[in-house]
Amino acid sequence: MATETREIREQYNPANTSECIGKIELHTVEETEAKIEASGKAFGEWSRMSSVARGEILHKMADLLIEHMEPLAELASKEMGKTVPEMIGEVKRGASILRYFAQEGMRAAGEVLPSVSEEKMLFTKRVPLGVVAIITPWNFPIAIPLWKIAPALVYGNTVVWKPSIEVALTGQYIADLFLKAGLPEHVLNIVQGRGSKLGTVLIKSPIVKAISFTGSNAVGQQILNEAGPLNKKIQLELGGKNAAIILADADLELAARLTIEGAMKQTGQRCTATSRVYIEASVYDEAVEKLIKYAKQIKVGETMGPLASRQQFESVMEHIARAKAQGAKCIFGGKPVAELSHGYYVEPTLFVDVTHEMDLAREEVFGPVLAIFKVADYEEAIRLANDSEFGLSASIYTANIQKAFDFIERSEVGLVQINDETGGAEPQAPFGGMKNSSTGFREQGQAAKEFFTVLKTVTINGIRYKKS
Template identity: 35%
Template sequence: MYYINGEWLESEKKLEVTNPVTLEVIDTISTCGAEETKTAIAAATEAFKTWKKTTGNERSEYLFKTVKLMRERADELAQIITLENGKPLPDAKNEVRSAISYLDWYAEEAKRIYGEVLPASHRDKSLMVVKQPVGVCGAITPWNFPLSMITRKIAPALAAGCTVVLKPANQTPLSAIKVFECFHDAGVPKGVVNLVIGPSQDIGKELTSSPDVRKLTFTGSTRVGKMLVRDSADTMKKVSMELGGHAPYIIFEDADIDLAVEGVMLSKFKNTGQTCISTNRVYAHKSIAKEFAEKLAKRTAELKIGDGLEEGTDVGPLINESALQTMKNQVEDAVKKNAEVVAGGRVYNYDKGSGYFFEPTVLLNATDDMVIATEETFGPIAPVFTFETEEEIIERANSTLYGLAAYCYTKNLGRGLRMMRELEFGIIGINDPTPIVIQAPFGGIKESGMGKEGGKFGLEEYLEEKFVSIYEN
């Protein structure tokens, strides 16, 4: 089932959605392709002619109506996330709250799009800058946060006066359908939001090649992001890319070790490590590495693995067989290069399902020549490296093509400020494993992407400046 120009549509092409815990089919939905995507773009283009003229207050009201409906349906939305994604239900409920918060925030921001009056360089001229919506936006969202990634893109787009054609991940389309039901029931005008579900290559090609799509926003792998940027170049679209990461987690000798351990538990094992800002490389100062690793291994072994719908589950399944194989390969490579497995390290045979489970894992004696030191893990493996000096760890932490998130634990204020300046990442958490908030910019540097999401910074991505000079004669 897909949604174009205010209508739910069916086709003979079908997609089976499976539960990653049991591998059972939980739903079968209709999909579409290139032609339907063209129709969706045309609908969004036509709707933009009217939507861009609405006031901020009018756009705000539609977003607030959607917020109300999502709050009423929050439990159902969380259940759907867990069924198709596998994350524990409490985490799914947190994601629903996050998704609603983005709509709520941008409902307010819709009323605060300001231009500027510039000082004139001539007595008989008035100069101003007007901000206007970019136009039709193509949005492609991932499976790891199937609800909040949608609203994080659609909310600022609609607040700015843009219209949207969205393609969700094929692994998790049900969450997208549910949120679009809320848009529909909130009375969002026809063509303003459109949902296309189907082959990524066919739909992506239409979004990148169409001259009517003036912006493309994508969250996913760096490899795919580069392809989309290249394919968008011919029409010179505005693009924002939130791509891969390889976050260092640095623990200095003066850090609160217990606090650092709990931080890793949050940053590494939430969502089974399937988060772009998840810790990938844990660097513990040589003098405290043994104590830290022992405490981390003990806490990791306490995690409960299983079905996200079962009470008390901490870690759910990986999304597919490929992700499971990556975990196996990374651990095998590390062990061959003398890493020591002190927690987990194996495929987990869950007695209530045949899904893609891997034990939360801690590796000691990790070295920079291991695959896990450079390849994004996107799973529940925490390799522990050691270091001795501040200068050394800055160089090693920055020795990656990625630049999304980094974490640093220290009680030394000066050192914390130096790390803030020297670490080449778009998001820095100092003694903070969860630095993401709605009002702040989210995004990376280097090959972790371009553009920002969140706060006023995310709204700017959907606006363009028009300079006006008036000669007063």
């Protein structure tokens, strides 16, 4: 049988689309299968290593990440478009994630339980799953892989990781750093290629025991359909259509500034980005003026980077055109940046006169576009905020503590923010959504062990000493 030839892919800078920043060799199906098998063989020795020792490797990796912060941030910025300061923040966040999970190696891996028999000892013990497939997106090329890989490793699993092809160079840099940190060979294997080709290999391999994926709902559903019948453990983090509510008693300056930050940071390419804002009628005009004021302060090309690819650029522009065609009114932005035509730059964009029947109110744009709605009161705001197939994050700006607590209870999302923007996550806190935003287990924090381990219950009989 003929051996499949490796494809070589060139990576281009979305801020300057004529600049090739490097090349990456894509793996074949046979190479991917071999890497899965190698990770399977590495599992035995890795899983028997002390969890404290595994944690020490993560500590070393965190130190290396900070040591390589500037070149890694510059590479990732050129590969997917975030500004270098945004990428430096992501590298620091990655180091925090590694340090948090490094400490997991020193925490309890089970508990002792009382038995009805004085002759027995009863306890639980968490054990790793085996080989875990991790499939990550392009929008957070450092943080998202690390918040999956770090817990997988510290709990004793081996990993086959497929980063998005759009950030293949960044993925390889991270994988190389893990080896420098002392991670044994094949404990983490990286495979480079298109998800449509290699994803199926990962999903269907009998060696792979679990799949953790972050990406689109369409691909997530495909994974669920293919891996579910195979009885694999599945963790899916998918889309969002996140809403903010600004009530009349809110600090409007704070609310407007954070709403724009939530919508436009990372050029809106976050699953937690603020996509909709509902403003109480009595302060609507004033709040909209402030939203425009803060949108004007964004310097495209300096404080806001380009969209990550031509495909993403065309998708966002198509969403903007459709919103206009359906009757929404663009009050700011809405166009490519003419003087930055060498890159995939789009203006921060604000729409009013949006109805809930329009696509802009329902579909994830994944770009710097905010839909603004006028509502009569809090009750209408929360009803419309919940009127979505997604349920990842939501925020409310108010000085009313009763409404804030009511919002916590009634908001149909996994992440609730009070007087803060919809984005943001800390490594010690569980991350995930409701409805079509997530399937399966939460990520990060103590919740991570629920996905990356399984509990054994152990009974030892005859423990009581008896005098002869």
